Amino acid sequence: MSTASDITTSEPTAPGVMSRASMLVCVAAIVLVVALFAGPRYGLLLLIGLGFGLALEGFRFGFTGPWRRMILARDPSGLIAQLVCIGIVAMAAFPLLAANGAELKGAHAPIGMAMIGGAFVFGACMQLVLGCGSGTLINAGSGNAVGAVALPFFAIGSFAGAYHLSWWTSLGSLPMMTLSGTDGLMVTLAGLVALAGLAFLLRAKGTFHMPARYVGAIVVLAGLAILHLVVAGQPWGVVYGLGLWVAKGVVAVGGDLSGSTFWAAPANAAQVEASLLTDITSLTDLGLIGGAALVAWWRAGLASPAGKLPARAWLAVIVAGLVLGYSSRLAFGCNIGAFFSGIGTGSAHGWVWFVAAFAGSWAGIRLRPYLGLEARR
Amino acid sequence: MRRVHVTLLVGLGLTGVLVLDHVQSQPLNPFTAPPVLALGSGMAPTGAHCAAPAPGQ
Amino acid sequence: MLMTLRAACVAAATAIVPAMAQAELGPLVEPSDLRAAMTTTKPTVLDIRSEDAYNEGHVPGALNAPYGLFRGPSDNPGQLVSVEHMTQVLRGLGIKADTPVVVVHQGTDQTDFGGAARVYWTLKTSGVRPLAILNGGMNAWTAADQEVATGPAPEVTPSEITVSYSDKWLATRQDVKAIVDGEDTAQLVDARPEAFYEGRTKHGAAAQPGTLPQSRYFTHDRWFGGDEPARINPELIRQLASENGFGQDDSLVSFCNTGHWAATNWFALSEVAGIETVRLYPESVVGWSNAGYDMANVPGLFENLYNKIFGRY
Numbered sequence: 224m225s226t227a228s229d230i231t232t233s234e235p236t237a238p239g240v241m242s243r244a245s246m247l248v249c250v251a252a253i254v255l256v257v258a259l260f261a262g263p264r265y266g267l268l269l270l271i272g273l274g275f276g277l278a279l280e281g282f283r284f285g286f287t288g289p290w291r292r293m294i295l296a297r298d299p300s301g302l303i304a305q306l307v308c309i310g311i312v313a314m315a316a317f318p319l320l321a322a323n324g325a326e327l328k329g330a331h332a333p334i335g336m337a338m339i340g341g342a343f344v345f346g347a348c349m350q351l352v353l354g355c356g357s358g359t360l361i362n363a364g365s366g367n368a369v370g371a372v373a374l375p376f377f378a379i380g381s382f383a384g385a386y387h388l389s390w391w392t393s394l395g396s397l398p399m400m401t402l403s404g405t406d407g408l409m410v411t412l413a414g415l416v417a418l419a420g421l422a423f424l425l426r427a428k429g430t431f432h433m434p435a436r437y438v439g440a441i442v443v444l445a446g447l448a449i450l451h452l453v454v455a456g457q458p459w460g461v462v463y464g465l466g467l468w469v470a471k472g473v474v475a476v477g478g479d480l481s482g483s484t485f486w487a488a489p490a491n492a493a494q495v496e497a498s499l500l501t502d503i504t505s506l507t508d509l510g511l512i513g514g515a516a517l518v519a520w521w522r523a524g525l526a527s528p529a530g531k532l533p534a535r536a537w538l539a540v541i542v543a544g545l546v547l548g549y550s551s552r553l554a555f556g557c558n559i560g561a562f563f564s565g566i567g568t569g570s571a572h573g574w575v576w577f578v579a580a581f582a583g584s585w586a587g588i589r590l591r592p593y594l595g596l597e598a599r600r
Numbered sequence: 601m602r603r604v605h606v607t608l609l610v611g612l613g614l615t616g617v618l619v620l621d622h623v624q625s626q627p628l629n630p631f632t633a634p635p636v637l638a639l640g641s642g643m644a645p646t647g648a649h650c651a652a653p654a655p656g657q
Numbered sequence: 658m659l660m661t662l663r664a665a666c667v668a669a670a671t672a673i674v675p676a677m678a679q680a681e682l683g684p685l686v687e688p689s690d691l692r693a694a695m696t697t698t699k700p701t702v703l704d705i706r707s708e709d710a711y712n713e714g715h716v717p718g719a720l721n722a723p724y725g726l727f728r729g730p731s732d733n734p735g736q737l738v739s740v741e742h743m744t745q746v747l748r749g750l751g752i753k754a755d756t757p758v759v760v761v762h763q764g765t766d767q768t769d770f771g772g773a774a775r776v777y778w779t780l781k782t783s784g785v786r787p788l789a790i791l792n793g794g795m796n797a798w799t800a801a802d803q804e805v806a807t808g809p810a811p812e813v814t815p816s817e818i819t820v821s822y823s824d825k826w827l828a829t830r831q832d833v834k835a836i837v838d839g840e841d842t843a844q845l846v847d848a849r850p851e852a853f854y855e856g857r858t859k860h861g862a863a864a865q866p867g868t869l870p871q872s873r874y875f876t877h878d879r880w881f882g883g884d885e886p887a888r889i890n891p892e893l894i895r896q897l898a899s900e901n902g903f904g905q906d907d908s909l910v911s912f913c914n915t916g917h918w919a920a921t922n923w924f925a926l927s928e929v930a931g932i933e934t935v936r937l938y939p940e941s942v943v944g945w946s947n948a949g950y951d952m953a954n955v956p957g958l959f960e961n962l963y964n965k966i967f968g969r970y
Binding site: 259260261262263264265267319323325326327328330331332333363364365366367368371374375392399453454455456457458460461462463467468471472474475490491494496497498499500501502503504509512516519520524525526527528529551552555556557560561564565570572 | 611624630644
């Protein structure tokens with residue numbers, strides 16, 4: 224005999240004021256502990272990472288989804304929002320870098336064969352997993368099973384990609400090309416306007432809309448990215464931290480990293496031995512995951528069921544995660560490190576990354592139905 | 601399996617990573633921590649970034 | 658009357674250099690006295706400034722031995738250099754155990770004097786004597802219109818000296834640990850300003866702020882008169898020593914961050930005030946803190962966070 228109280232409501236209830244307040248106190252306490260034991264800069268970076276997570280999940284703003292919508296539905300809104308955000312970051316980052324070159328550095332990397340190939344493959348896998356670098360972290364944090372499964376393999380791939388990086392770059396890369404100063408900023412902004420204009424012209428009728436949440440996301444993300452540069456001395460990045468976690472694990476089980484030019488380099492070897500709480504990218508990654516989880520919990524979204532996919536799809540997710548991690552290292556960054564921070568701080572490789580990754584995304588979207596990730600079109 | 605379970609598992613995994621790291625890495629020294637802001641600190645940036653060129657280049 | 662005056666002068670001279678009746682070159686030498694000594698005792702004049710400063714003008718016949726030659730690595734600048742290194746340096750300068758040496762610094766301020774004091778201490782510990790510091794450095798030399806030479810250093814015949822460090826004026830890390838643990842009695846004297854002693858600031862290479870346990874502080878710049886920051890006034894030093902509880906029979910260990918300011922304190926207490934048992938702890942707080950030993954006046958976590966945010970260190 225069932226009574227009304229036995230029936231579970233289908234509408235999940237948001238956490239109450241007390242729960243929310245306690246959760247905020249907990250988060251503040253964690254940030255304080257990091258600041259006390261590791262240093263105030265590191266506490267601040269964790270807080271910035273939380274901010275990124277809150278903004279990306281809270282405003283439902285990402286990188287993978289907008290590209291998918293542009294390719295499938297010719298809806299340029301999200302893509303244009305990304306480009307505007309990068310433009311705002313550039314307007315602050317270029318002068319900062321030009322005036323403070325000794326204290327700040329940009330996300331500069333050389334263009335090369337492997338870099339382009341890596342970006343293309345990243346773009347494809349990004350659509351398979353429906354998550355890029357930041358996207359996978361956000362998904363994992365907010366309870367998306369695909370993101371959660373992809374994350375450890377992303378990390379393994381990132382470690383392996385970094386391990387072999389010197390071999391890949393030896394296949395052929397150009398000398399570093401960067402844009403700097405007022406001229407560089409003008410070129411960057413012109414390029415961003417041109418790309419946005421092109422996307423706008425290609426749109427399908429009635430698709431373009433710039434909701435308030437996109438504006439919010441643009442402002443908050445740009446602000447946090449500029450703050451990140453000022454605090455850390457380098458722009459926002461995602462993938463290095465994940466590979467570092469695996470590198471530490473390898474060392475913990477007795478592995479030897481001296482065979483890799485990358486991991487044996489003094490700076491990286493020192494970071495493997497130092498506490499995770501002193502690595503910039505690791506802190507923002509932890510914050511990203513935490514911020515996404517916090518928003519999902521706040522909105523009672525965590526009660527909904529996790530995704531169910533056929534076995535073939537899970538295998539594809541695992542492989543895609545590995546490939547995402549590996550290719551992002553060859554490409555010298557993911558959507559954040561290369562696209563967002565690269566273009567925003569004047570690296571030519573960011574532009575090449577975008578073109579290659581966007582082309583890869585197109586290919587990845589075509590591939591999805593064959594892997595059981597969605598119904599055939 | 602609900603999303604909250606996935607999130608908790610991810611959280612558990614990360615906590616494990618942090619605990620293992622704390623056990624095996626060099627101890628934290630809050631006295632030698634870097635200044636709050638890199639801007640104006642007079643110190644060269646020492647962080648690692650994916651877009652940084654491979655060592656030896 | 659003349660006899661008593663002469664006796665008083667001799668007494669004053671032997672008071673300055675207690676055990677060294679043979680040495681005319683006291684711990685301090687004035688420019689005019691050095692000029693005179695250059696024809697009689699012909700001391701080796703060691704200019705511890707940089708090569709550029711040396712080339713611009715130096716005491717005639719002086720050799721250039723930049724301060725860095727006597728200092729340790731960047732993560733422990735106060736570390737006493739190895740006997741092998743010191744042997745090589747002194748051989749290259751042609752210095753033997755009985756070579757009179759006069760150390761010449763720039764003479765800008767109290768901290769600059771500390772460099773000369775540290776080199777003086779290093780040479781004395783290496784067994785070289787007699788030793789002296791040119792009071793007021795090159796600044797006093799040029800102000801006294803003494804002849805300044807330019808051009809390359811004179812030729813030296815390398816000496817055959819083999820250095821071994823005396824432990825009479827040297828306190829090692831183990832010695833200091835014995836004092837802190839109570840196995841040995843001596844007074845630890847911190848030569849740094851109060852902010853360092855209280856743990857409100859720290860040296861960049863130190864692992865944590867604070868001072869050695871059971872120490873007292875006597876900031877190095879107090880030995881100098883207010884109007885002459887670069888010159889030593891022996892009378893003032895003896896007066897300050899007795900006023901501040903530094904007794905003739907005290908056993909003292911002088912330290913600072915890297916054994917630079919501490920050398921000034923050591924010089925004042927040992928060489929000028931004539932206290933017999935004054936030792937220098939060369940690696941000082943930087944070496945001690947990185948070795949992980951206990952310290953006093955270390956700020957707590959919250960105070961450290963505050964200090965970090967407000968850039969105190």
